Structure formats: C-alpha cells, structure tokens
Amino acid sequence: MRVSNAVPHGVLYDRPMTSMQFVIVAICCLTNISDGVDIAALAFAAPVLVKDWGLRPAVLATLFGATAVGLAIGAFFVAQLADRFGRRPVTLVATGTIVLTMMLTALATSVPQLAALRFTTGLCLGTLAVTLNVMVSEFANARWRNISVAILHSGFSIGTMVGGLFAALLLMPFGWQSMFIAAGTLNAIAFVLILFLLPESPSFIVSRRDDGTLGRLNRALSRLGQSQVTEVPAVAVARGKAKVSALLAGARRNSTLLLWLSQFVFAVISYLLLNWKPTVLVNAGLSPAQAGIAGLVSGIAGIAGHMVAGYLSRDGREVRSTMIFLFMLCFALLWLGLQPPMVGGLILAASFTSFCNVGVFTGLLLIGLTHYPAAVRTASVAMLVGIARLGAISGPVFGGLLLELGLGRDGMFIVLASMALAPLIAMYFAMMGWRRAPANEDVARVPA
Template identity: 30%
Template sequence: SLGMALTALTTSVLAFGVLRFFTGLGVGIIVATGGAIVAEFAPAGRRNFFNAIAYSGVPAGGVMASLAALALEDAIGWRGLFMIGATPILFLLPAAWFLLPESPKWLVATGRSMRAQELCLKFGLPESQFLTKPVSREAAAKAHVTPSSPTGKSGFAAIFSRVYLPGTLLIGTMSFMGLLSTYGLNTWLPVIMENNGASAAHSMYTLLFLNGGAVVGGLFASMIADRVGAKAVITVTFTLAAISLMILPFTNNVYLTYIPIVIAGVGVLGTQVLTYGLTSNYFDTSARAAGVAWCAGFGRLGGIVGPMATGLMIGAGFGPTWAFGMFAGVAVIGVICTVLIPKSPAVEQVISTEPTASPHASARVTEGVS
C-alpha cells in the first residue's frame, strides 16, 4: 500500500521503477505466506478450493483494475488509479491484524501449544485437526509410518533436498510458464487484438473477459481438483489454453473472440491459481511456505519475460498469429511439466496433543492423504 501511494507521487522513471520493485516485494511476500496459511487452515478435502478463493483475488483484482481504468482514468489519471491501489492499508491491514489468526499447526510445531489451544477456542477450530504435532522419527518407526517431514529439514533446504527436488523444479517451471502467459496477455492482449482487427474499445474489454474467465473458471476447476486431484485438472486447463490461443487469431467475429478469450483466462490465469494450490499441498508444513515462495518467486521471472518477449515480437512486426502461437507453445510446455510431476513425498501424519487425551491416546498416530 505504501509503495502504491508513493508511486502515485513520483516524478521520474527511476523513482517509479524503484517503488514498483518495493511494491513487488510486498506483493511477493503476501502471495507466498498467504498460500501457506490458507493451506494450513483449509479442510483436507477442500484445499484446492480454499486456495482458489484466495488466489482468485489476483484475476479479480485485474478485473477491478480494468474497470477502474475504463471508468476513472480520464477523471483522475494514472496517479489517481495508483492511489486507489493504496487503499488496502485503510481496511485490509486492520482486518488482517485483528481477525487473521496465526496457524495453530505452526505454533504447535514451534512449541507454543498453549497459544494454539487458545486460538482454537477463540475461533472455534476443531482441536483434532489443529492441535497436532509432527511425528518424530522414533514414534514413526514404532508406528510403522514415515515422519511428516520426509526430509528432516525445513524451508528452502527441504524443497531443494533430493526428495523434493524433481517436483520443485517442475512446479517452478509450471509457474514460470503460467505467469509468462498471464503477464504477457494482461500487458499486450489489447494491442494484439487491435492488430488482429478489433476496435480499441473491444480490445480493452478483452481483459475483462480474460480475468473474468479466470475467476469463475478457476473456482470451478478447483472444486473438481479436490475430487480428482489438481495435477489432472491442471493438465486439462493448460491444454484448453493451448487450443483456445491457437484458434483465437482465426476467429473473425469480434464477439465470438470472447469465447476463446474466456477459455484462455481459465487455462492461463486459472491454471496459475491451481498451481499455487498444488504447491501448497505438495510440500509438508515445514517446507510449505518456502515451496509457495519458490513457486511464486520463480514464476515471477516468467512474469518479467512474458511482457518483454511479447513486446519484442510486436515491435519486430510479428502478427497476432505468432504472438498467440507463442503463448500456446508455452501452455504445451506447462502440460508436459505437469504430467511429469512425481507423487508428493509428504504424508500428513501427526500425533494428537489434545489436553484431554490419555497417554495412550496421545501416542496415537493418524495418517491422512496429502
């Protein structure tokens, strides 16, 4: 919020760039920790849907930004639009400070079980789900299961360990491809559509349909992902993106172009939402925040490459067919990476720490599906 407000006051390109970088740091941290805490609180069978609700805020914000620009830019200019972007400090920061609890699972894992119990009582959280601690290697051996942390490490050391490394690299590449297309299309889609014969007004509305399709389609796809698995759904959505982007430049009717654009929104932006959900579920608690940070951070490199590569193609005189073909090819690479992701080595196994449990009950090991 501070970065957005200060950006609105800049008078040079250098200051503008520095403050956008500063703003990006805040956004990146929100994306990483937000996904981790949603995964901590979400019911085991609805994690993809809960993640989709959280991350659909990205394309929903894109819709709101497009509407604000269309309605207000002539009246308040770009500086006023950046001031609107600073308003979360007035309502979202207080809400998060007073209403968002710390993860009880994380508190238990760091030895603060009493604080975790207080939070469960305050917010009505089921103790059987949240008052748990990771299985020790000794307890796991006695129970003939593996520890909840398959690496014995935490953070980035865990996600780049031998156990997680193949999945980490493939998830990073998926996110890179997804955000390459997301930022490339959000930046250049109106220009590409104008080059394809659409009017300036219709070209601006394409962003609304792109992001609107991502919001609705991402939520719907996430509900299916909770039933059949995120990997299968992401494979389908990436494929839909590739097909819709390939046929888009050959759709002559202006209004009919909105159909493949909506599908592309689901397949590109919606897929990125599902990728965050898959990442949150792929890593165990000790590595979850680092895993989501890697997914978001490495993916942001694609968010840099996408607009640059598209701009270079347009500047070099390549037509819409080439631009959409590039995005379709990127989606195909996403399909391949998704198919190759191995099964997660993380298994949710915990020992109950309920205060009322007997000594025998407290040693009970419960195993779930990650």
C-alpha cells in the same frame, strides 16, 4: 509452562470453525483481491500511460519487470520474516506499504520513480502471496482448509476482474493515475480490517515457546471464539528440510524435470498475458474502457477456470486435466491472435484465454501437491512457486521484445501458441513416467 501432546497440523486443525475464523478467511481473501487489483493496475493503465508519456514497449517492459523482480524477492526472502516476527505484523506492514506505494505511484512523474515504486509494491505483494496462504491454512480447520485456500486463490482472479471494472469506469474520465488511487483505497480498507480484526496465528504463538505463550495463546483463542486451554499444545514440525535433490530421486526424476519445464514455459506465457493483454487489445482496436470490460469478463472466466480445473482434477486426474487445459490454451492463444478487430470477438477470445490460463495454473499446482510423498511435498510446491517467479520476470520482458520486433498481434500469439505445445508434450511424458514409478518410490498418487 506445561506442554501437551503434539498436534500434527496446527492448533485449530481439529476444532470446529467459528464465525470469527470465517471472517478472518474473508479478510485474507479481500486482501488477495486487493493484490490482484494491484498487479493488474499497471497493465490496465499501460495503454493510457504509453499515450501520455510516449513510452516504447521496451520501457514499459522494464516497469512490468520491476514488479516481477519485487515479487520474487518478497516471496523468497521477505516473507520468511513472518516466521520470526509473526504472520500478523508482516502482513500488516506489507499491506500498509502497498497503500503508500500505490498512492505515490499516482504522483510519479518519471519512469525511474515508477520503476522504484512498482519494485517496492512487488516486494510487498510477494510477501503477502506467502503470508496469506499460511494464515488461511493456520486459521482454518481440517474440513475447511482446502476450500479456504481455493477461495483465497480465486481472490486474485476476482481482483483482476475488479481491476477491469475500475479501468472501465475510471481510465477515460480520470486518467491512468485513478487506477492506482482506487487500488490503494481498496488496500487501505484491507489494512484497517487486518489492524482491528486479525489476531496472531495460534500456531505461530505456540511455536514461540516462552513463559508468556499460554497467556497469548488463550487471548488469541478467545478472540476467535474458541475455548481456552490449560497447557500449550506441542505443534508437530517437520524434522529437517526436504532437499530439492529428493525430488529428482529414482523414477520420478524425469517427470519432475518435465514438470519444472512445463511450469517455466507456462509462467512466461501467463505473466506475459497478465501484463500485456490490455495493451494488445487496445492496439487491436478496443478503447481502454473496453479493454477494462475485457478484464472484467476475463476475471469471471478465471474464477470459472479455477472451479472447473478443480472438478476435472478429482480422483487423481490432475495431469490429464492440465493437459486438457494446455490444449485449450493453444487454441485460445491462436484465437486471440487471429481474431478480427471486433469488440465482442476480442473480449470472448481474451476471456477464454484467461479461463484456460487459470486452469493450467491450478492443475500444475495440484500436480506438485499430489504426485509427491509428504516428505518432499513442500519442496515440490516451493520449486513450482520459485520457477513461476522466474517466469514472472521473463514473461513481461519477452512480451516487450516480441512487440519491439514488430511481429504484430497475430505473429506474437502464434509464437505463444507454439510455446504452449512444449508443456503439453512435456506433461504427456511426465504422466508416462509417474505411471512407471514403482511402489517403493512412494509417489503420492499415480495419475489415472
């Protein structure tokens, strides 16, 4: 097996994109849309489920928490199997398992059954959150990589929008079970597309160096419409793993700690909203169908939030953009909490909250990517993702606690708006810290 000079970013990085590569990005985006529906399914079904089963908020919080725990374990541990067995088989198994668990959820008759199925679903969703990002980045070339990843992330917002549409059309006539059947059907479509159209990543094939590597690589390249190679390229890999301690070195330490604090507090608020907002809207006077429409409009607002945050973050303005969205989020949370029970006003408040929420999410991730040198950038993003998963576990439980305390919608959202001030203040001081960082600290970009 002959090996050529190292390719620093992947086999397809410097090659033009083919139509098949665009198809693969689209399949990954569809799968992520399905994942958004899966996450939102319980949130939209919750008001009807509570009525049918007589569940207390604390019990419902355990179901949301089961999904979040599964997400964390899947992202941290199960997804690593993709480096051993391949991106395609792990993605295929995770998607197929979701089809099964979503259909079985519609047949569940007890809270323990629902909790077990939501945990398993979360396990697979956490796995896909990693493998889909890896596959899109490995199948796209240099020109299309960033925009392809951005489109992939927008898929989640589209998924919540589709979930809202399903809720508006299905919940009242067919019951809460219909949400999971619809979501499972969408995942089944993604599963079939992955099974028949998605090849293994050429970058993964190259990493498995053995006598059959060249043949497998050329077969994958042919399926992609790419020219074959006569020798296996040596895809460059990082030497050693960047330690988390490097993120806390020198002048960047305080700013890093403030960024992590911001991410955790924001994640608690964000995942609380994701899981409890439909229930809050129904309690405020909307019907489950109207709450579904609110989810649909919120999904559109979320997509806009991704795009606006990306535009405002250009030229090194990631921190300022994030602070703007955090300030607007404080206002949006107060609006949603104090809005009188009028259908139009509640839907507008919920949608503006989603717009701000997604903008903060995008901004914090961009900060982790752009404000650290290449040697620790992966560790930076990994920490942000891990902290977000902790928030995903804490947020739904915290929401259930606030409802159990009987604070009401106004009290609950005043608490959340007050919490959102913490990351806003923290990011201001983090920006000051990055500005003071000396040149020898090798900060990737100093905020303007």
